[in-house]
Amino acid sequence: MIQAFLKKGCFQDSVSLMLISRQLSNGDNVEEVSVMMGTPANKSLLESTGLWHPLFDEATPNDICVAIHPNAESGDVSDEIAAQLDSALASIAQASAGGQRLDVVRRWQTALAKQPEANLALISVAGDYAADLADEALDNDLNVMMFSDNVPLESEVALKRKAAAKGLLVMGPDCGTAMVAGAPLAFANVLPKGPISIVGASGTGIQELASQVCLAGQGITHALGLGGRDLSADVGGASALSALAMMDNDQETEVVAFVSKPPAPEVEQAVIQAMKAMSKPVVALFLGTRREKARDGNVFFANSLAEAGRLAAMLANVRQYVPGCNKTAGKKILGLYTGGTLAAEAAMLTAEQLGLAVDDAHDQGVMLNDGGHLIIDLGDDHYTVGRPHPMIDPTTRTLEIEKRAVDEQVGVLLLDVVIGYGATADPAAALVEAVESAKSKRQSPLHVIATVTGTEADPQQRSQQIETLVEAGVAVVNTLEEAVLLSEALIEQQGTKAVEERPALLDGIRVVNVGLRSFADDLQSAATPVVHYQWAPIAGGNAKLASLLKQMQ
Amino acid sequence: MYSSISEANAAVLEKVKSARPFWVDVTSAGEVIPWLAEGKHLLHAGPQIKWEEMTGPMQGACVSACLYEGWATSDTDAMAMLAGGEVQFSPCHHHNAVGPMGGITSANMPVIVVENKADGNFAYCNLNEGIGKVMRFGAYGDEVQQRLHWMREELMPVLKDALANTEGGVDLGAIMAQGITMGDEFHQRNIATSSLLLRTLAPSIAAVDASKDVLKRVFDFLSITDQFFLNLAMAFCKCAMDAGATIKAGTIVTAMTRNGKDFGIRVSGMGDQWFTAPVNTPEGLYFTGYSQEQANTDVGDSAITETYGVGGAAMVAAPGVTRFVGVGGVDAALDFSEEMAEIFVEQNSLLQIPSWNFQGACLGLDVRHVVETGITPIINTGIAHKEAGIGQIGAGTVRAPLACFEKALEALAQDMGLQAE
DSSP states (O other): OOEEEEETTOOOOHHHHHHHHHHHHTSTTEEEEEEEEOOHHHHHHHHHTTOOOGGGGGOOTTSEEEEEEEOTTOOOOHHHHHHHHHHHHHHHHHHTOSSSOOEEESSHHHHHHHOTTOOEEEEOSOHHHHHHHHHHHHHTTOEEEEOOOOOOHHHHHHHHHHHHHHTOOEEOSSOOEEEETTEEEEBOOOOOEEEEEEEESOHHHHHHHHHHHHHTTOOEEEEEEOOTTTTSTTTTTHHHHHHHHHHHTOTTOOEEEEEESOOOHHHHHHHHHHHHTSSSOEEEEETTOOOSOSEETTEEEOSSHHHHHHHHHHHHHHHHHGGGSOOOSOOEEEEEESSHHHHHHHHHHHHHHHTOOBOTTOGGGEEEEETTEEEEETTSHHHHTTSOOTTTOTHHHHHHHHHHTTOTTEEEEEEEEEOSTTSOSOHHHHHHHHHHHHHHTOSSOOEEEEEEESOTTSTTOHHHHHHHHHHTTOEEESSHHHHHHHHHHHHTOOOOOOOOOOOGGGGOOOEEEESOHHHHHHHHHTTOOEEEEOOOOGGGGOHHHHHHHHHTO | OOSSHHHHHHHHHHHHHHOOEEEEEEEEHHHHOGGGGGTTEEEESSSOOOGGGOOHHHHHHHHHHHHHTTSOSSHHHHHHHHHTTOSEEEEGGGGTEEOSTTOOBOTTSEEEEEEETTTOOEEEEEOOOOSSSOGGGTOOSHHHHHHHHHIIIIIHHHHHHHHHTSSSOEEHHHHHHHHHTTTOOSSSOOHHHHHHHHHHHHHHHHTSSSOHHHHHHHHHHHHHOTTHHHHHHHHHHHHHHHHHHTTOOSSBEEEEEEESSEEEEEEGGGTTOOEEEEOOOOEEEEOTTOOGGGBOOOEEGGGHHHHHTOGGGGGGGOGGGGGGGOTTHHHHHHHHHHHHHTTEEEEEEEEEEGGGTTEEEEEEEBHHHHHHHOOOOEEEEEEEBSSTTTOEEEEEEEEOOHHHHHHHHHHHHHHTTOOOO
């Protein structure tokens, strides 16, 4: 026999009540205790789980329903459970006391009065109610993040349409992760700040991508979640398109990384189109689809989260380097490599990036000679006849640099520095000398990009070599891929995009949190201005009164 | 007519805010409320109630009044007379008056006369009798009778003359503005304003032509009656809210009161109509020897202070009262005021609260906000013993019942021709 009681007029969020249910179910005298708000959905749940009691008929969505399945030998335990419930509720209230006081309000109007600058509503109430609240938020010119799930598709479409018309963003529904200007919204990580922003329809996808970016030594500006349905044919990527446009207008975002499951084909086209229209590189990962082309203009396709993270970090490295460089008149790339394989890969990558043909004949060590771009392997037999390999004696390369890098057509010089046993004692110093000499004979600037092959433990010491190069104004990058991307960026150096006004949301968020209080606590601990709207159904869920109230506003 | 509810409400609150209630006189209730002098008539707190429905404290106060007026010579006679239907009753609120707890007021009892100098309307309230065995909590013994007679014979004339010595009476708003910064919320705690009042009136009282003995007794009484100002605050609030009620439109609550059986409210857009629901029972702290089981249900017109936005809603102003509202102390008081701010429309620039960052006290209780949020006004109140004749046993808080606000909202909607969709 189920025992039951009601606690009238005491609205609590469902997570708190689930925790309390679990806690109370551990008691000695009970099999199970269920503590729920008296919403119609919860009532039918109580019925279907065999925990129904006629008392629940009179429960409103503002009343707590407690159903107790006692042990066979227990008598009436409802008083005992009621006392335990009260102390559990009290400890929730106390847990939030102390420290900085969180503003807690019960009406929209009060929330906005307490936080007049609010620009985002974080909504985590039950799905039945979430859409109305989101609509109200949009009416008040707030962007929306809907953590709530079970929001009807037609509501999502209507909300996103409305948001787009107002220049606002709706993240979600069912959006668990976002970080805006360093502020955590729902699930989020503490991330180093950097030039990469993430847009994604997958919560953990965003988190993993962000964490990969950080492992690769870069940081995050913003991460905007879209909700799982955004890229469906019905929703049409409405928020994806808004989020991409916002990222394009954000001066602090240098690279955008995008992650989602495969979208509807027409939506995918629209999204890629939008990415291609952007003024910055975009790394796109449509999980589970393998692409033939690795790149389409400024859009780089990745096949895994790790790859997307690494690519984004590399593009960010490149973008960070470029603004400090003078424009060069020369638009050609010259690569003078001492390592054959390094030359081959540099040639291959350059050909791929610029749409050139590699030189398969390798005549006289020429790995690429197309469109004025030239990459040579100076270790080729042609250069070592009667002379030591350039890794042992740098003279060959010094001569080649002095001969070829003075050409004003050349804008970027790609080099390798190979250290270790057998290599010359200080290859960087020799390189720097040759580069300085070539530069002195030129009118226009020459950009020099080098990779260093070898370790810190090598006799020449990697960091020492890098220091020598950097001091001489040589860009030292981590990989050949990065070297090639950077050289491309330098010869194609475009005027930066006309500065548009950054979407206000990205300057920093001020949040109205509706639903789970812990989200507000997290925001407050991250020093984000927040007011907690302790929401309960209007007029206690009485539809008639709610309707009258609406007409009486 | 007003084009929107918020416009109507703004007009109501403009009247309330611009009210300038002055304490101008103390006189016999029958002088200013003629109905009382027309026979065996008594005023009571709350919406209309019959003798049989009254709870102990109100019945006890009726006995007191019968003895005081000389209609009966013993409590048993008085009980019989009351049960026999010889005495007629009417709510204080129907006569521009308010009365604390039982609210029982008879023709020969002295009443405070408060005049709203802005609009010219008046409000009346009996005089505070102090603590212990007092009529308003239902006590009726000799001690009670002696005090009531002394108040008529010595206190009333001295105060009347003292007020005549002032220029146009005492500006109550000015005293309240100071008192709220000194820890009064004007319902549970009035010690600061009572002191300020005595300080203001002392020179005028000293100038009254009366014996030193009489003046000493008056000063003695005023010096120990911490809640003396409560009855003035009630008349002040009644005067201001009645001025607002003349707008006859909008959703602002213009009166809240309780008769021990029902809680009643009036709303600006519905005139003099009462919307009622069964009262709750206060909870709080009890004098030694008494407990919650003995507490009477909620009673008294003093909730007019909460209607105006002080009392429970101004809890944050009164750290001394926070002990009544639970272990949370000052934090709990802040929570209460913040919660109340959700159901009031604006803040009262007359009554700035230092412990609330100088925000004004709440102003303009809106039926819509109450129904929307389910937040009901919290009322700071004295607690009477449920049996007649015993008196006050504690003090605490009680909530107004939600149902009367829901009924008022439905009536307003109907009046506006609205139908639920």
